[in-house]
Amino acid sequence: MSVDTVSLTGWGRTAPSTAVRFRPRTYEEAAAAVRGRGPRGAIARGLGRAPGDAAQNAGGSVLDMTGLDRVRALDESTGTVRCDAGVSLERLLRVLLPRGWFLPVVPGTGRITVGGAIGSDVHGRDHPAAGSLARYVSELDLLTADGEVRTVSPGTALFDATTGGLGLTGVILGATLRLKRVGSPLVSVSTERATDLDDLLARFTAGRGGDRHGAPMPYASAWVDLLARGRATGRGVLTRGEHAPPSVLPAHARRTMRAPRTVQPDGRPAGPVLPGGLLGRTSAALYNEARYRSAPRSRTGELRTTAAFFHALDALPEGNRLHGRAGLVRYRFTVGYGQEEALHRVVRRISARRCPAFRAGLQRFGAPSPGWLSFPVPGWTLTLDLPAALPGLGRFLDGLDEEVAAAGGRVCLAQDSRTRPETAAAMYPRLAEFRELRAELDPTGAFRSDLARRLAL
């Protein structure tokens, strides 16, 4: 097991802190690292895609889990896969897809580990129908503060605290996931343009498109132009998709589920840090204008590979470097159905302030997850990336927090890097239970992160 001292940040490259990094390759090495942790505790870290400080532990230990990356067993009779926590979803999909299996929940990036996905209870674009990842975890191996490995099953308090628990209940070492069958490695995509936010929300709820039986397409998300002003405020492009049937593949490829690969695996050289001003207001507005105009007004039946549909942004190497030296801040919040007015107000405020907001995405959530700190609750969720260098951005986002909290909404803790502790506590009513369970299970505070210190989780 290699050990070194490194300065770490999240994907957003803000608030660096230093920790001793362990790279366990077996369960035993991970247990040894947890037992040998210093007084400032330990936290597990995967591929470092959390934009905030969830996988940092200043002055303490960080367990880099990417060395623990075996796909242990694929049971095709029950449709389950057993794997280590350090396996990336991208790699898992490369193993599963040729055999006709697919993950029931796929987040916006494939470069996230199974452990990280469970710890932040990720969701996909089909959340209203599918729910979040915790629903498909049959069991997981959790390394707790005493250095023991426990098998945790759904329906227990520890399971609900761990899924979405941001790694603070222990180190997830491995998990068994339930899979779903897909007919082909391609996705049939329909795209439509919406002229403003009302139009966009209406198109979302109308649930048009769909397969031959008229059922709505399961995957739906929209890109929102947050720089558009006036009557165009909140205009966007809505994209829906469903797994294409095997008949779309050429006959010779049907058995092997082969498809053109558009997103290559990692291994590119790191890109340069661009000057922060490059992605300013003007260039962002021009880019958004071009993106909106170039989207088809309405198109159905376009075939894309799963990689291109689910993880198009992974094709852009080092996308986090685009925002300059100060890094990026991701703001992701949800407001419930019936609170669309609050969503309107937030979008108007962002648009009026002319923030160069990138990656702005709108999705819908269905039933909430049982995870105590899980993010999804029924309603709308908007995600945007902002350059951290914008003056006064901290206060501006605090203002948005107030708007969101007043509407009964919440921000996503796994992606947060700036919320006030009292705001977070108000947004997550089950935080008190979470703290109690942690105090009981881990009285000495073996598992800590910068996020936990900042928000007093």
Added chain:
Amino acid sequence: MKDAFGAPQSLLVLGGTSEIALATARRLIALRTRRVWLAGRPSPALDTAAAELRGRGADVRTVDFDALDTGTHEEVLGKVFAEGDIDVVLMAFGIAGDQARDEEEPLAAVRVAQTNYTGAVSAGLVCAGALQAQGHGSLVVLSSVAGERARRADFIYGSSKAGLDTFAQGLGDALQGTGVQVMVVRPGSVRTRGTAGQPEQPLSTTPEEVAGAIVTGLRRRSETVWVPGSLRVVMSALRHVPRPLFRRLPV
């Protein structure tokens, strides 16, 4: 912990009655800061400052700290860090001295040098060690434009700040990659209660402006901050003026 914008949740001020430090504390409390330690010699002014910051909603505690008593620094500051993480340490103590008198009385000059330099070296190293152990944090060092080039009018004070400035730069390099940031702040002449009534210097500034520059510097993770910013350009020119000429300049 600091947030993504460098706004700290806890602040330790060395030199708790400094106007610049208090202006900075007020700004940081308006952002995120909830715990403030004011370190200084016990005085009514220190208690007043603490009460004022408490009124703004922060949990403020005072601690007995004397820059000249270097033997106690490790113990006093160690206790503060033992109570919990400190996100930003602001080293704001220092005395201006009186150039004319200090030239006559070497002991008074030594006091300026010991407070501004020796005291800061000791306290700075103690804080840097503690910040390094916690793996994050910022050490903000209040230097001065007077340390950049010797002037007839204040070279005793200026030389002490020059020493402090060089020390802080080196410390910043030593702490590269440890998660700890050292930020050197070089204000021009600052108009405070002490300088009220004196003729105004060119490119002078106010405690509020310095505080604003410190908050911006924390956000940008800057290594050096000039207040006002134009001083950076002015001083880079003045630094190269030949001495016979510099002596005659009205600075």
